[in-house]
Amino acid sequence: MIPVLLILIPLLTGFAAFFIKNEKQVKSWALFSGIITLGISLTGLLLIKDSTYLQQNCEWLSSLGSSFSVKLDGMGQLLCLLTAIVYPLIFIATWDNSYKRSNNFFALMLLAQAGLMGVFVAMDALVFYFFWELALIPMYFLCSQWGGERRIAVTFKFFIYTFVGSLLMLIGIIYIQSRTEGGSFAIEAFYKVALTNGQQSWLFWLFFIAFAIKMPIFPFHTWQPDTYEQAPTATTMVLSGVMVKMGLVGIIRWLVPVLPAASHGWGDVVMTMSVIGIVYASLIAIRQDDIKRLVAYSSIAHIGLMCMAIFSENLSGLQGVMIQMFNHGINIIGLWIMVEIIERRFGTRKLSELGGLAHKAPAMAIFFVIIALANIALPLTNAFAGEFLMFNSLLNAKTSYLYAILFMVFAGLGIIFGAVYTLNMIRRIFYGEVSAVVSTGVSADIKGYEKFALGIIVLLIFTMGIYPQLLLDITEEISQFISGRFFKPGIN
Template identity: 40%
Template sequence: MLTLLLLIVPLIAGLFLLLNKSKSNFTPVVYIGIAVQLAIFVYAFINFKSNPSLLNFDKAWLPDFAIRFHLGLDGLSILMVGLSVVLVSLILLAVKGLKYENMSHLLGLIFLTQAALIGVFSAKDIFLFYFFFELALVPVYLIANFWGGENSSKITFKMLIYTVFGSLFMLVSFIFLYMRGQSSDIDSLRVTVTLLPNAIKQVLFWGLLLAFAIKMPVFPFHTWLPDAYSQSPTPATMLLSGLLSKMGVYGLIRILLPFAPDGINNYGGIVITLAIIGLIYGSIIAIKQSEIKRLIAYSSFAHMGLMAATVLTLSVSGMQGAIFQMVAHGFNAVGLFYIAKLIFEKTGSRNLAQLGGMTQTAPKLSIMFMIVLLGSIGLPLTNGFIGEFLMLKSVFDFNTILGVIAGLSVIFGAVYMLRFFQKTMFGPLSESATEISDIGSKELAILIPIAIVVIVTGVFPNLILNVSGTFVNTLTNLVR
């Protein structure tokens, strides 16, 4: 029941804000929605192991077709739901301090995105999963379209077509499984898959993989990403990079691994190689970027490639690393895009060539930036180090050559992120930064929690690994 409440609260808040015609009385709804969501999640997390029945909700949805509205949380989904609750809360607070027209509608769409994300990460029925998987994109598409930059309509439509096209292959795969198994329950269909002919298993693998590969995205399905990230407004970019991209990795773990293990054994090496190519390609392109948001976009693309590769190694360290990195990258990406927004607001530029010396006029911003940056490049004792170490280990164990190539991303990541920091914070004071003010309490309220997560989860990684451990061990035994 708690899982249903986690879904309903942002749904109600989002619909209220969308229907709200007043320009001034929506603030209490935002704060109440955030507070209630956080309180419910904390209670759910406390009861996660001691009373798991509180986290389960199972009612008939389409009884004539044996399709159920089944929600539940395990070691993987509770981490992803928690990531959604915390990050969306920070995004709502960050957006509320920015200047956008029709603010009530914008905040409402963010709440609706949160509801859809919770649905994706807690669905136990394949059609319920598909419904929320598609629904999550709609409010983000509307945010990017209505509050985006130049050519936003064209760019966001390309993003929509890409992701919907990929999801159609997943829908066809789900329909086929449903017809063969006469059930849409994810756990029940695992048995159905084992009875399928080998040729069908291979087709099923590619059908499911395509949907998740485009959503992340991984090479070569990434062409929609740079323009979408750079032209979308900050709320959409933070949602896309911090949360929606994680739906693809989650789909690999939750759906692809148990539904198509034979396909992974046969073709996993090909996909892992493509993902590593994307990792290196994205890192090199990020080094060459002069526009801040495009740099962060390619950085995010590179990180997603490594996550995808390690999941398909079918190793405990790979899956633990990918799950940990989903959480770590979510916070780091939201922090980086928010900092990029602050830099643009203060200087009027996102071009690295026009920036510099901001540490002289905005020391608090530079300190927060440095902490988030260190997490992003994976410095030991930060959140990025744990995930990257486990993921690179899994790739090395899978194939030494691929492991060496993937390891180059650590160097490349340090190069483009430190270049980002040096060009904006150090060097001669640029003309655009001469009279700017430092960040205040509103901005620190967003960045300090992110900085705390970067450090605390890096020093105490078992806070995450212990939660996901039982799920990962069970899954690896199932797919081997």
């Protein structure tokens, strides 16, 4: 019931939004829809204890062995909550932005939300694939229609990348389905399927490439900085805050438990790729002048760490990833909102053109510093608990001890670089000499509704930073379950 509502409400309100021509009205409509979805998501999380309301299984394509099966487990709850929180925040923070043909813009945003929700709750491989693609199509149109100058080519690259990945995944899905008992797409059947190590070994890559492109993991990341830069900021927020989690969910739910032996066998390779990505992206981020690109590269580094933690195959790592998925989403949305505010006020995103902003906008500076510090996982902020757990798990990774140490060192290096570019960014935007752009720009500090959106984010940062148990409780059960399916030598 609840998961179906989470998909249906954005879907239906999205279609309705196509027909609301008045810009003001369509904005209110989208915000209204987002708040309803948030309400349902919170109801599912807090009020409903009876699990029959948290799942739904309808007949659909039964001749193919697929059924419309959705369920909210801990991970689904958390990510749906993230999606539901993020959407109203985005709508509030970008309230002043005006779009050409705004009805189409908000309709596509809501349709993308429906697709995202579907990916997080799907318990049937074919349904999962449907929603996986469905989230992509509105994104393609959003970025191509309302993006920056080079939007068409850049977005197209993004689309082709993800489409290739998902088609490869489709082959994998069909192959596994044909090996299940009775030819079913249900996730339970996938968990039971018996595959030899040889089959697992190549199936792993069919799935992993799709997920790696989405997250993105080095060397499949080249679409990402361009797309983040060119997309309209509201869309970038969805892309980086929520959509990258699709890849992580795919790995946690559909890859590691289904192909445990291959995930163990290829773990080193994947971790190596991720750690290269962390160091590489951090180094590039240090050199960036455009804030949007800087945040984009920092996102690659963060996601890389989460991917490593999954493949280190520890319960603590998995727990860390689960809560980090939520917290990373909140933090990066906060950063994007700041970028958006700065760009709207001063018409530039270049670090070299900004400076001395703290004098003009002290409130903005406070918010920015808090969010930026959360981004580098300072204690008391939300990201700290997750990163601590993940590093803990890296040290106990199921690889050889030498590798574990190496991975630790390089991933740690990435964190240090993270501090370097983040603090550098703060320094160059807010302190130092007041630059020409800043002194002539609109002087107003952040407005009421922006304060509201940022206030909620800061509240979440501190709450989850001081009491991470809130999130850990939600994901405890599913983490236990998934970690129970990790590869155990000798048994398989």
